[in-house]
Amino acid sequence: MQNSTFNLILRRLIGAIPSLFAVIVVTFMVMRLLPGDPAAFFAGAAASAEAVEQVRHQLGLNESLLTQFWIYLKDLAQGDMGKSFTTGQPVTHDLMERLPASLELTLLGLLIAIVIGLPLGMLAATRPNSWIDHLCRLLTTSGVCLPTFFTGLVLIYIFYYLLGWAPAPMGRLDLFSSPPQDVTGFYLIDSAITGEWAIFRSALAQLILPAITLALFALAPLARMTRAGMLGVLNSDFIRSAKAAGLPRRVILVRYALRNTLLPVINTMGMVLSYLLGINVLVEKVFAWPGIGSYALEALIASDYAPVQGFVLSIAVLYVLLNLVVDLVCSLIDPRVERAA
Amino acid sequence: MKQFEEWRYLLLQNPLTLIALIVFIGVVICALFAPWLVPYDPFASDTVNALQPPSANNWFGTDQLGRDIFSRVIMGARMDLGIAVGAVALAAAIGTFLGACAGFYGGHFDQAVGRGVDIIMAFPLFVLAMAIVAGLGNNVINVVYASAIINMPFYVRVVRSEILILKNAGFVEAARLCGNSNKRILWFQLLPNVSAPLVVQMSLNMGWSMLNAASLSFVGLGIRPPTPEWGIMVAEGAHYIISGQWWVALFPGLALTLVVLCFNLLGDGLRDIIDPRRRT
């Protein structure tokens, strides 16, 4: 059992390698093959002709494409994604510094969406045409229509400007707090570990609005899938036989219906993650969140392309890895997935 | 005529779809005839009257340059709608062609198309669109291409799976026995049968494409100021939200939400009418 689970994880990891490679190839191609002079891109907008030549040489852009790709791969293997001209730092360094901010926000948003979306979908399915079913339908219909950047602004206006409950949308901490000791890079976790509760509260206060903005968007597909899945499961034969066997309602709902509903929901989680990681860029811009999304946007507007490339690659890798986790959770829940090597 | 009667009946059965259809027609009219509909020149700035709240003169108020927001919202319909229509049409055309050939001929071509779709789907789609616009160059036509590329996988998948089911159907065999070539069977027998799910997919995709277009211009890609476009207008209004001038961002944001909602309702309604089984 233990061994077969390990085997499964190993096989899934190996299975993810082709998609990772494809992601690297595409990122390379998008940035190098498209019209325009990559040397000028990477040198930055204000570079002199000499500097451009130097960059061209440095990047091996006078070599054949395959050689260029090889150099690119080698650099990547060493964790070298080039230098940012706006910050003057290696891109890898910049990204690593900002990644925890993005991850903390995205994961919290996802968590809120799951905590609200799953029970909502389930309740809606068990009580068709009740007020909770209508609420669920309203949220799922409107949730996918709301432009995330707009939702964020509306929340800021209501909770910051009108009610004054939320702090100013200016990054991860208020002006009077300093970041907690760096352990995981997640402020909530770090401040909790070190017991700095004032910082924890400040970080949470800053996080809550952007996380809700993300959650509002991710909620819709989750609740919709849960409701549809649960409706399907509740109509299935095995629920009827469980009822006929006199199992208590709670056991039927949790042990029989919920786990079977979760499978299709987890299977669509990949799509939700795709949306979330994309939407994350918008939310970071709205809330001046110092994550990799806003970093890439700043670089994009300054025509500083190395950070953009690094950002696209790291988001894509992150997406592949998160999908891998989803896949693993799914196969651990579902015994029908073959475990043997 | 009978067809018309049936549609009328179905629309009256789904009042929400009917409302969505009416709003949609209104938006299309706005997009087509915007220059003749607006009360003010959407580009004319009037710094004396900058950032005025909504009033009888300026229904939606004025922005930081004193431009009439109502006029700009009306004009904005054409940009996002145009991009979405272009992207969806392009994606549907290419995606249908690839999906149909992949499903019908199978083999290496099918595998290659499948691999291509997988690669596109290996990215978070909005980020891929950002990367494509960044790589191709920051202008409107590239936003259309980028949106088309991230929309395409859905069409390839829908058409391919439909063709796979249909190509074993009896009428295909009958057509072949009548001496039709493979090409004729694919384009004249199979594709017409795919049109229903295709139309549903397109209308569901329209809203999403508009959101993508507006999101890209919100982050500064594609359309540039001072063009009246909803994403840019919200981005401009974002600066004034924290000082309480809500109307600058609210009206373009609402307009975008309304149009996307209307597309989604239309898509759901169409799906219920065309294919009631897929209702969720």
Next chain:
Amino acid sequence: MNTNLLLGVQNLSVAFDTRHGRVAVLDNVNLHLHKGETLAIVGESGSGKSVTAYAALGVLDPAGKITSGKVEFDGRNLLELSPQEMRKLRGRDLAMIFQSPRTALNPIRKVGQQIEDVLQAHNPGMSGKERKEAAIEQLASVKITDPARRYNAYPYELSGGMCQRVMIAIALACKPRLLIADEPTTGLDVTTQVVIMDLVHELAQAHGMATILITHDLRLAANYCSRVAVMHAGQVLEDAPIANLFKGARHPYTKRLIAATPKPGITLEKLASIPGQLPDLRQPQPPCRFSARCDRCVPECAAPGLTLVPYSDNASHLIACRNPL
């Protein structure tokens, strides 16, 4: 009152609310079953056999409403019990097995645990260890080889026949007094059908358990049951001991049903079919829902108040027909 009576269904009517309006699926169904007796409910698909069982057990789809009638079990009207009391009765006193056993089991839970779930629901005092032992014992009692290993199997790892054995093990886990078998052999291959039916029969005999077999197969009913109730379009048309029925069916529908049952030596061409289809229950129905398909239909058939009455003097042979054979 007959103290030997275990289950008495009286004038049970069920309607389903659909988008086409209200459909009267059951019309004044009357059935009775004595302790330890085996009854077959026979009829075409859609005749209301399963709905009768679901209604009696309280597991009707939410769209189905019981519009009138009584279901007495051991002197108690089940329809008046609270959902909680009814739940406790299900699985403990009344149990049911279903057709297509594969889908009737939870696909992602070990079969042993599914037996334990029933034991836990009805014997809260049992320890986990006792439950597990009882579940394995239960698997052994339905003649599953190597029960301790099969305890850990998931339904997809078992054959259809095996799954049905597991269903039987779940149904009989609490030694119920009544077992309803709803087409238990549908979807199994022929040799397995016999094995499963023999197993049900044997276990029922051993526990002195009353059984209702729901089937469309008269021969199956004849082999395993002592009495048959024939249903058509939500009505019980004839109810008689099996020997009486085959020797002297009194209802025209039963006679045709017998003629339509394949027998050795009769080719498919010679096999009689019953003309027409089950009536469309969305439309208002005449008192006898078979009258439109019946060649013995007389004007009296249109008179209201059709009831199940003894045929001539035989109290055990009931019939609902104005013009019996």
